[in-house]
Amino acid sequence: MSTKGPDSASSVGLVPYEDTLRRLREAFRAGRTRSAEFRAAQLRGLGRFLQDHKQQLQEALAQDLNKSAFQSDISELIQCQNEVDLALKNLRAWMKDEYVATNLLTKLSSAFIRKEPFGLVLIIAPWNYPVNLTLMPLVGALAAGNCVVLKPSEMSKCTEKVLCELLPQYLDQSCFAVVLGGPQETSQLLEHQFDYIFFTGSPRVGRIVMAAAAKHLTPITLELGGKNPCYVDDDCDPQTVANRVAWFRYFNSGQTCVAPDYVLCSPETRERLLPALQSAITRFYGDDPKSSPNLGRIINQKHFLRLQGLLRCGRVAIGGQSDESDRYIAPTVLVDVQETEPVMQEEIFGPILPLVTVRSLDEAIDFINQREKPLALFAFSNSSQVVNEVMERTSSGSFGGNEGFIYLTLPSLPLGGVGNSGMGRYHGKFSFDTFSHQRACLLRSPGLEKVNDIRYPPYSPWNQQLITWALGSQSCTLL
Template sequence: MIVCRSKTRLTEATNAFKDNSVPQNRDTGKMDSKAAGMNPYVGLVSSLRDAWLAGKMRTVEQRVSQLEALGRFLDDKKQPILDAVASDMRKPPFEAELSEIILVRNEVNHVLNNLSSWMKDEFVDKNLVTQLDTAFIRKEPYGVVLIIGPWNYPLHLILIPLVGAIAAGNCVLIKPSEISSSTETLVAEVLPTYLDRDCFAVVTGGPEETSQLLENKFDYIFFTGSPRVGKIVMAAAAKHLTPLTLELGGKNPCYVADECDLQNVANRLVWGRCFNAGQTCLAPDYVLCSMEMQEKLLPALRRAITDFFGPNPQESPDFARIISDREFQRIRALLGSGRVAIGGQTDERERYVAPTVLVDVQPSEPAMQEEIFGPILPIVTVGNVDEAIAFINSRERPLAVYVFTSNNKLVHRVLERTSSGGFGGNDAMMQMMLVSLPFGGIGNSGLGLYHGKFSFDTFSHHRACLLRNMGLEAMNALRYPPYTERKMGLVLSTSRIKRSGSCTLL
């Protein structure tokens, strides 16, 4: 694995995507005067493509060896991983181990358990004219993949796509987030010692480096981040007609019905909203409920916060911090929406924002206009479930929709009448625990799927293959000119698909 490092630490911004950098040597990351004026990553991308064209990741043995090496990285470097994410955002060890290590390790093991069967050719049904032929789908790697990761789960959201890209047989260039700088350093300095240096590379830096990377032609791009930057990535991919997956998040609504187990709802809402200090794309972003339910829910939410984090959450070892000063300022400004009913305390020095519940929030206020990405939960009152559904459907489609109720029919009613990347009934975020479920958004919340076999399929080109015999030309002659009605009848009889169970009335 090659590492290209940069000392640039730029914040994510659209206007930073400019071509104004001096090229670097792909092995050392140093400036290369001979390559001045060229894109600094041309050589790196070219070397990865050479490895892919040479077939280095084609065999199941090579893919398994790299997945096992990734597993060893997670096992060997558990403590450095925990230390890195603690340094970046004071993430509690429990949350860090669960999200950054255990879930990734599960993904690795699941793929290792199933990879051989996934890689096999998939034989398909044939019609009469192709009965003597061989028809199948071959799962082939795209080639050279670019994975651009975010800062909120800085290892998880790089490594889980990487597992799928390796499983599918691709060579990969990894771009971790510069904002989670400690984890970025760990990925750049330690991960390369485990993976094949010919097939995998890490590039560090900010938007300037990302912009330069995107000028190169990749065979697939996987991006996790905001919709705003996702549009930039998609525009760059379009210049090369590069397929991509976008994981973008959004404002996830949570409808709480009048019929529910109140304290259980509060516990699950607080856990989902406050895990990683709310810096989670799947977190419940706002609550929709009746005014009566709001009054009942507030004491239960207050109790859950106290039970989880004590009377002063700032002193709790189980509550993370906001990633950066910029994010802290943005989140603190959202406290001006509506009225603070619970929490609201902040500490700029620690980048601490208390678990907070806002009430009397209007749909036009800032807290309802952007993804919160912090430990703040607005409540918007609605008259009934139909009004809640209409509210959800009036907005961009979210990454997840949640509903809490003891009425199973109501759960399915919300499921059937809304659209989102995923759905949770009577809990928040737990769908991501299953490798058997796809993870992905829809519309403004993303494009494409991954996790488990969905990752393998995402990073694989499904190649349609038909192998025919050189003989039997008399059968093929039916399709050759000159065309006749008799030929058309014979072609239809051997190739037409009839609807099952259909019949003709005479």
């Protein structure tokens, strides 16, 4: 089912969404989502939705963010389809009980971890990759056997409309609902108790969601953002670095939570990087980037005006043009920015890249470590020793050495933050694990009680010594 707002039309006097949540809870308690067959059917339905409505999704993404069909495919649709296919292929293996080692006291028992669904899950998605960041966690929630309330972003309104009107037709509506609306509706949802909450968005809103979850002691995953540093060593090929940094910075018009947010380099490297970045931008988007089919647009006027204000920080070395009527901001490079300026205090989330000069690798690492832990961190150098040193002496949700966020295409690697950039992880099996309660189970025969006498008081010196020894001995139980 989908609902355009609180359930007031059908349930006057009730708390908003109460009817919807009650129906989903009843379905979960009835065990409807538990079987592997049901979960697989839901995943296949999600896969069919992606295939049947590929064109509508591409058109919606073009209207919301000016994404080309190719960019929508590689960053959104293919990623989601791959996630569905992986879950279907591995579902039964992921669901299997995981047997664990026992000690001598439990040698006659069967010890294992059972992967159980949490129950009723709330997924709150953002607008910058409105298909990917909505459906990727949904795959994990469905595979794990949960009932789901999905809250897509109201900012990407065209994509929201497709998800609301078409996706419920492919899933069991007694176990799934789409809820529309903005901050007010989200706040009303968060007043209810869920069994798990998955939120993707800003650290500011993440704190609000976490505070709401804390009222009910609800477990939570927060996929947040922050300012992702990119260190560029003197020992590098500037054009190679510029190509890679520019592609990742300006992809989706910079509206990517794991994009490099600023570059740290020496003054000498900065002067080598600037013409290389200009060359890369021209190569990618032509002499008139505004007319390029490969450059996106800012999501709305509010964010456009915020980014336009950031263009006044430091000095524009490349780009800087903007057009409010088209929500267009050119691929821009800033230099001579001050640490206290807004562009270095807030996540940019747009096609603006500040270059900050440092005198040494140590100074760059200190600069990074004095700030909140980022969602992603990048280091470019011909020296593997330099790359490894940056990786070993810093902390971040993910790390790219001589590479950007292409690691997001690997379901074998988790996506997740640390500290201010979030908590929890997902993608591939990590998504299944995130939405599954790991239940510790120990089963033993009701007979053979004589064997248990050793653990009952009173304890003789011999009993104590034997129990101590038995507790310290581990053996692998294969059942």
